[in-house]
Amino acid sequence: MKIPIMLKxxxxxxxxxxxxxxxxxxxxxxxxxxxxxxxxxDTGDCGTCTxxxxxxxxxxxxxxxxxxxxxxITTIEGLAREGRLDPVQETFISHGAIQCGFxxxxxxxxxxxxxxxxxKPTREEIKFGISGNICRCTGYAKxxxxxxxxxxxESK
Amino acid sequence: MxxxxxxxxxxxxxxxxxxVTGKARYSADFRVEGMLHASVLRxxxxxxxxxxxxxxxxxxxxxxxxxxxxxxxxPVSISPHLGDxxxxxxxxxxxxxxxxxAAVAADTVEIAEDAVKLIKVEYEELPAxxxxxxxxxxxxxxxxHPDLPSYKVLTxxxxxxxxxRANVCQTYKVRSGDVERxxxxxxxxxxxxxxxxxxxHCQLEPHVVVAWFEPDGNxxxxxxxxxxxxxxxxxxxxxxxxxxxxxxxxxxxxxxYGGKGGVRAEPIAALLARKxxxxxxxxxxxxxxxxxxxxxxxxxxxxxxxxxxxGTLTAREMRVILAIGLYSEKGVLIARRAAAGAVGTYRVPNxxxxxxxxxxxxxxxxxxxxxxxxxxxxPIEQQMDIIAEKLGMDPLxxxxxxxxxxxxxxxxxxxxxxxxVRECLDKVxxxxxxxxxxxxxxxxxKTGKGIAIGNKSVIAGSTTVVIVKVWPDGVIELRYSAxxxxxxxxxxxxxxxxxxxxIPVEQVRMVSGDTDIxxxxxxxxxxxxxxxxxxxxxxxxxxxxxxxxxxAAPKLGAWDLDTREGRIFVKEAPEKSLxxxxxxxxxxxxLEGGEVLGKGAFTGSSAREDPETGQSERSVFSYxxxxxxxxxxxxxxxxEIKLLRSGIACDVGKxxxxxxxxxxxxxxxxxGVGSALYEEIVFNSxxxxxxxxxxxxxxxxxxxxxxxxxxxxxxxxxxEPEGPFGAKGVGELSLVSTAPAIANAVYNAVGxxxxxxxxxxEKVLTAMRKSGKV
Numbered sequence: 001m002k003i004p005i006m007l008k009x010x011x012x013x014x015x016x017x018x019x020x021x022x023x024x025x026x027x028x029x030x031x032x033x034x035x036x037x038x039x040x041x042d043t044g045d046c047g048t049c050t051x052x053x054x055x056x057x058x059x060x061x062x063x064x065x066x067x068x069x070x071x072x073i074t075t076i077e078g079l080a081r082e083g084r085l086d087p088v089q090e091t092f093i094s095h096g097a098i099q100c101g102f103x104x105x106x107x108x109x110x111x112x113x114x115x116x117x118x119x120k121p122t123r124e125e126i127k128f129g130i131s132g133n134i135c136r137c138t139g140y141a142k143x144x145x146x147x148x149x150x151x152x153x154e155s156k
Numbered sequence: 157m158x159x160x161x162x163x164x165x166x167x168x169x170x171x172x173x174x175x176v177t178g179k180a181r182y183s184a185d186f187r188v189e190g191m192l193h194a195s196v197l198r199x200x201x202x203x204x205x206x207x208x209x210x211x212x213x214x215x216x217x218x219x220x221x222x223x224x225x226x227x228x229x230x231p232v233s234i235s236p237h238l239g240d241x242x243x244x245x246x247x248x249x250x251x252x253x254x255x256x257x258a259a260v261a262a263d264t265v266e267i268a269e270d271a272v273k274l275i276k277v278e279y280e281e282l283p284a285x286x287x288x289x290x291x292x293x294x295x296x297x298x299x300x301h302p303d304l305p306s307y308k309v310l311t312x313x314x315x316x317x318x319x320x321r322a323n324v325c326q327t328y329k330v331r332s333g334d335v336e337r338x339x340x341x342x343x344x345x346x347x348x349x350x351x352x353x354x355x356x357h358c359q360l361e362p363h364v365v366v367a368w369f370e371p372d373g374n375x376x377x378x379x380x381x382x383x384x385x386x387x388x389x390x391x392x393x394x395x396x397x398x399x400x401x402x403x404x405x406x407x408x409x410x411x412x413y414g415g416k417g418g419v420r421a422e423p424i425a426a427l428l429a430r431k432x433x434x435x436x437x438x439x440x441x442x443x444x445x446x447x448x449x450x451x452x453x454x455x456x457x458x459x460x461x462x463x464x465x466x467g468t469l470t471a472r473e474m475r476v477i478l479a480i481g482l483y484s485e486k487g488v489l490i491a492r493r494a495a496a497g498a499v500g501t502y503r504v505p506n507x508x509x510x511x512x513x514x515x516x517x518x519x520x521x522x523x524x525x526x527x528x529x530x531x532x533x534x535p536i537e538q539q540m541d542i543i544a545e546k547l548g549m550d551p552l553x554x555x556x557x558x559x560x561x562x563x564x565x566x567x568x569x570x571x572x573x574x575x576x577v578r579e580c581l582d583k584v585x586x587x588x589x590x591x592x593x594x595x596x597x598x599x600x601x602k603t604g605k606g607i608a609i610g611n612k613s614v615i616a617g618s619t620t621v622v623i624v625k626v627w628p629d630g631v632i633e634l635r636y637s638a639x640x641x642x643x644x645x646x647x648x649x650x651x652x653x654x655x656x657x658x659i660p661v662e663q664v665r666m667v668s669g670d671t672d673i674x675x676x677x678x679x680x681x682x683x684x685x686x687x688x689x690x691x692x693x694x695x696x697x698x699x700x701x702x703x704x705x706x707x708a709a710p711k712l713g714a715w716d717l718d719t720r721e722g723r724i725f726v727k728e729a730p731e732k733s734l735x736x737x738x739x740x741x742x743x744x745x746x747l748e749g750g751e752v753l754g755k756g757a758f759t760g761s762s763a764r765e766d767p768e769t770g771q772s773e774r775s776v777f778s779y780x781x782x783x784x785x786x787x788x789x790x791x792x793x794x795x796e797i798k799l800l801r802s803g804i805a806c807d808v809g810k811x812x813x814x815x816x817x818x819x820x821x822x823x824x825x826x827x828g829v830g831s832a833l834y835e836e837i838v839f840n841s842x843x844x845x846x847x848x849x850x851x852x853x854x855x856x857x858x859x860x861x862x863x864x865x866x867x868x869x870x871x872x873x874x875x876e877p878e879g880p881f882g883a884k885g886v887g888e889l890s891l892v893s894t895a896p897a898i899a900n901a902v903y904n905a906v907g908x909x910x911x912x913x914x915x916x917x918e919k920v921l922t923a924m925r926k927s928g929k930v
Contacts, residue, residue, distance in 0.1 A: 029185075034178070035178070035181065035182075035184075035185035036177070036178015036179065036180075037178070038182075038360070038361070038410070039184070040360040040361070040362075040442070041442040041849070041850055042441070042442065043442065043849060043850075043851075045442075045849060045850035045851050046360060046850055048360050075178065076176075076177065076178030077177065077178045077179075079177070080177055085176065085177070089176040089177065092172075092176050093168060093169070093172040093173065093176060094168075096166070096169070096815040096816065096818065096819050098169060098171070098172050098175050098176065099411075099642030099643070099644070099819055099823060100359075100360070100361070100408070100409065100410045100411040100412075100641055100642030101171065101174075101175030101180050101408060101410070101642065102182065102359075102360040102361045102410030102411060103360050104175050104176060105176075105178050108176060123863055123864060123865070124863070126858075127858040127859050127861075127863075128858075128859060130858045131857050131858050131859045133858075134358070134360060134850065134855065134857065135360075135858075136357075136358050136359060136360060136411050136413070136823075136827070136855065137411060137642045137819070137823045138819055138822060138823050138826075139822035139823045139824075139825055139826030139827075139856075139861060140826065140856075140857075140858040140861050141822050141861065141864050141867060141869075142818075142819060142822065143858070144858065144864060145864060
């Protein structure tokens with residue numbers, strides 16, 4: 001039985017009818033075709049499905065879409081505003097923090113939510129801030145440098 | 157040194173913008189109209205005969221569109237070298253927990269998973285063998301493939317069985333000098349046994365495939381595969397379709413590390429699509445990735461070294477057992493490649509190696525970043541430290557003394573060239589402050605330093621083809637079949653193409669991911685892409701340029717021409733020039749030939765080895781070299797190991813894009829840290845994988861790596877004469893010596909030598925307690 005639901009994603013309102021057991025990840029990918037949000041494990045262990053909900057980073061594979069009603073959701077597709085990249089996106093590019101790119105959306109959104117609460121983090125704090133996100137390609141060094149650089153930009 | 161415009165510059169990755177905005181598409185992001193979803197039934201037993209399969213309940217479940225059983229599967233092997241693997245279990249026997257038995261395609265993945273549970277299989281359980289050495293023994297308890305001697309050999313690669321050992325499906329020998337004489341000449345003989353374990357690649361993107369048949373009966377497959385042409389060939393074989401009727405599409409790949417360099421889910425999806433008459437998507441679950449997504453081959457290595465008092469190696473003898481699991485896949489090739497790792501760094505006048513690929517009743521193994529080389533450096537680089545200590549020598553000095561010189565023949569008969577390992581070693585040891593005391597330990601922590609070196613080779617005798625098309629506006633299009641799995645190949649190849657025409661990378665159009673329009677390539681594996689593509693691109697660009705020059709020559713009145721920035725000019729009078737556009741009609745057609753298409757094909761040199769001695773002038777295409785220097789802290793109360801400082805230097809020949817090369821080095825090194833400290837697929841007593849989740853199978857997180865200020869990435873460039881611009885490959889090199897460097901540092905800190913990977917805190921603590929060191 002499908003249930004009507006209203007979701008606010010990237011500033012847009014979507015009226016949907018969904019199966020109530022669907023996760024936010026599934027609704028984003030399958031119903032809204034926002035495939036930038038990735039599925040890496042489906043058990044909340046890898047961080048690739050991270051989105052921002054009301055300013056906090058959350059794992060969309062562990063949240064039923066029904067629970068996202070009335071919340072403000074940002075996915076990777078909604079981070080750039082009016083064609084301008086977010087500073088975190090910019091520094092991920094300039095610091096070589098991207099390889100296969102599969103962790104990148106979740107990593108960027110985690111960093112974005114982390115920086116909103118930690119304006120001038122130390123490198124050690126950044127490491128802990130992203131310790132729920134697996135990256136198998138980079139060894140994290142360039143990701144940490146990118147986030148540090150973005151913090152410099154944002155705090156200006 | 158040639159002055160390059162684009163090569164050697166860290167230009168921004170061409171895939172970066174797509175990847176930070178979520179627009180980059182991976183195979184699972186594509187939906188094909190009417191697509192069904194598949195799930196696979198896997199064996200719960202490590203060894204059993206299938207007595208019967210009842211699919212009636214599954215077939216009656218609403219939404220189920222096709223069920224596949226071993227009866228539907230053609231008797232054709234999907235294993236590349238040896239005919240030992242069918243799409244679903246071979247000849248109605250299952251040979252490991254996870255061996256595929258049946259599959260379902262349904263309207264949703266949930267229905268497919270439910271249907272799989274409704275399939276009733278009657279098994280007669282049989283004894284199994286899990287341990288590689290038990291399986292290797294002459295009186296092995298179980299023969300995994302009793303029909304092995306009658307299996308077909310499918311490629312030109314020689315398969316040599318061992319008549320006395322029924323589970324051995326490949327043997328490989330290297331013989332050089334006389335080891336017995338070498339040991340007699342030695343003042344010291346050091347003999348030890350080392351083991352490595354199964355790892356999983358942990359690509360964040362699992363194995364993904366969508367397969368469908370076109371109205372004309374041709375097959376199209378979209379897959380996350382690293383070897384698109386290999387996949388095309390296997391699918392054409394098992395589905396009995398001419399290769400011209402199989403099309404493989406590929407998109408961005410979310411990590412490969414070798415694990416997607418073989419046939420995985422594709423044939424099941426294709427057969428289901430044929431049976432259901434609809435497109436079928438099959439995505440491995442994370443658990444399936446851990447169980448049957450491929451593992452690194454576990455090694456057990458007996459090594460005996462002879463050395464003179466002054467540190468000169470006189471002999472080395474190795475017996476290597478590779479417990480490859482139930483199918484041969486790449487395991488029979490790794491037995492050969494492991495030898496290259498063993499001979500490519502040190503001068504060993506008397507050398508003997510025997511490697512054996514052995515079947516067991518555990519899941520499939522295959523390539524995992526390094527293809528046998530990291531596993532071989534694990535014993536060698538610890539032996540060097542043990543020898544150094546026994547001789548009272550500095551381990552750094554001992555290594556330097558025995559490193560091969562330029563021009564010297566190595567133990568497999570290949571002449572050493574472009575060996576930058578000394579420079580790597582000098583740079584990392586100087587960075588770590590070799591010879592100085594490690595950082596002062598605090599509380600229960602003790603600290604120590606370790607070094608290790610190694611090599612990774614590029615496969616010999618493989619082929620890559622590219623096509624270059626010149627557009628009227630001077631844009632150069634490259635058609636190629638390498639897949640972008642994070643290594644930056646798209647950007648790197650665009651740089652090489654741009655350099656040939658003297659244009660910026662923005663003027664290069666990269667076309668890939670479709671075997672209907674992109675030419676043959678052996679595969680995006682074995683650190684081979686850059687050297688093969690680089691050479692092929694230079695040839696193809698020259699071909700295209702000659703076509704342009706032929707049209708331009710009459711207009712410029714000269715034959716000795718060159719091109720830069722969209723113009724063709726006379727070499728000796730550059731002011732005499734024309735725009736490439738002027739060689740096309742207003743309709744965009746070249747003045748001659750209809751299209752300017754350049755073709756470039758490159759096959760790396762090779763020479764077949766002597767079967768009895770492994771001697772060959774060219775058993776590999778090229779060697780890249782590496783040195784690691786690390787400093788660790790070991791907690792004497794808990795055994796915990798912390799990587800405090802880490803320096804890594806890689807001799808890559810030429811860094812086409814230094815930022816990308818650094819990324820490859822740092823990423824490989826972190827995988828090396830995982831292999832050293834945490835990673836091991838653990839089995840229960842019935843052969844089932846215990847740790848099939850990221851929470852149970854630990855891989856390095858950001859918090860496990862040293863601070864950036866405490867790590868150093870160094871690029872060394874000793875040019876390879878046959879590599880494009882001197883380049884020689886880096887992707888796998890970067891993890892080959894991380895683990896032994898850490899092991900040596902742990903020993904330096906607490907005097908505990910761990911010879912079995914991984915170096916867990918339990919092993920260290922137990923050993924410390926046993927030895928009374930705490």
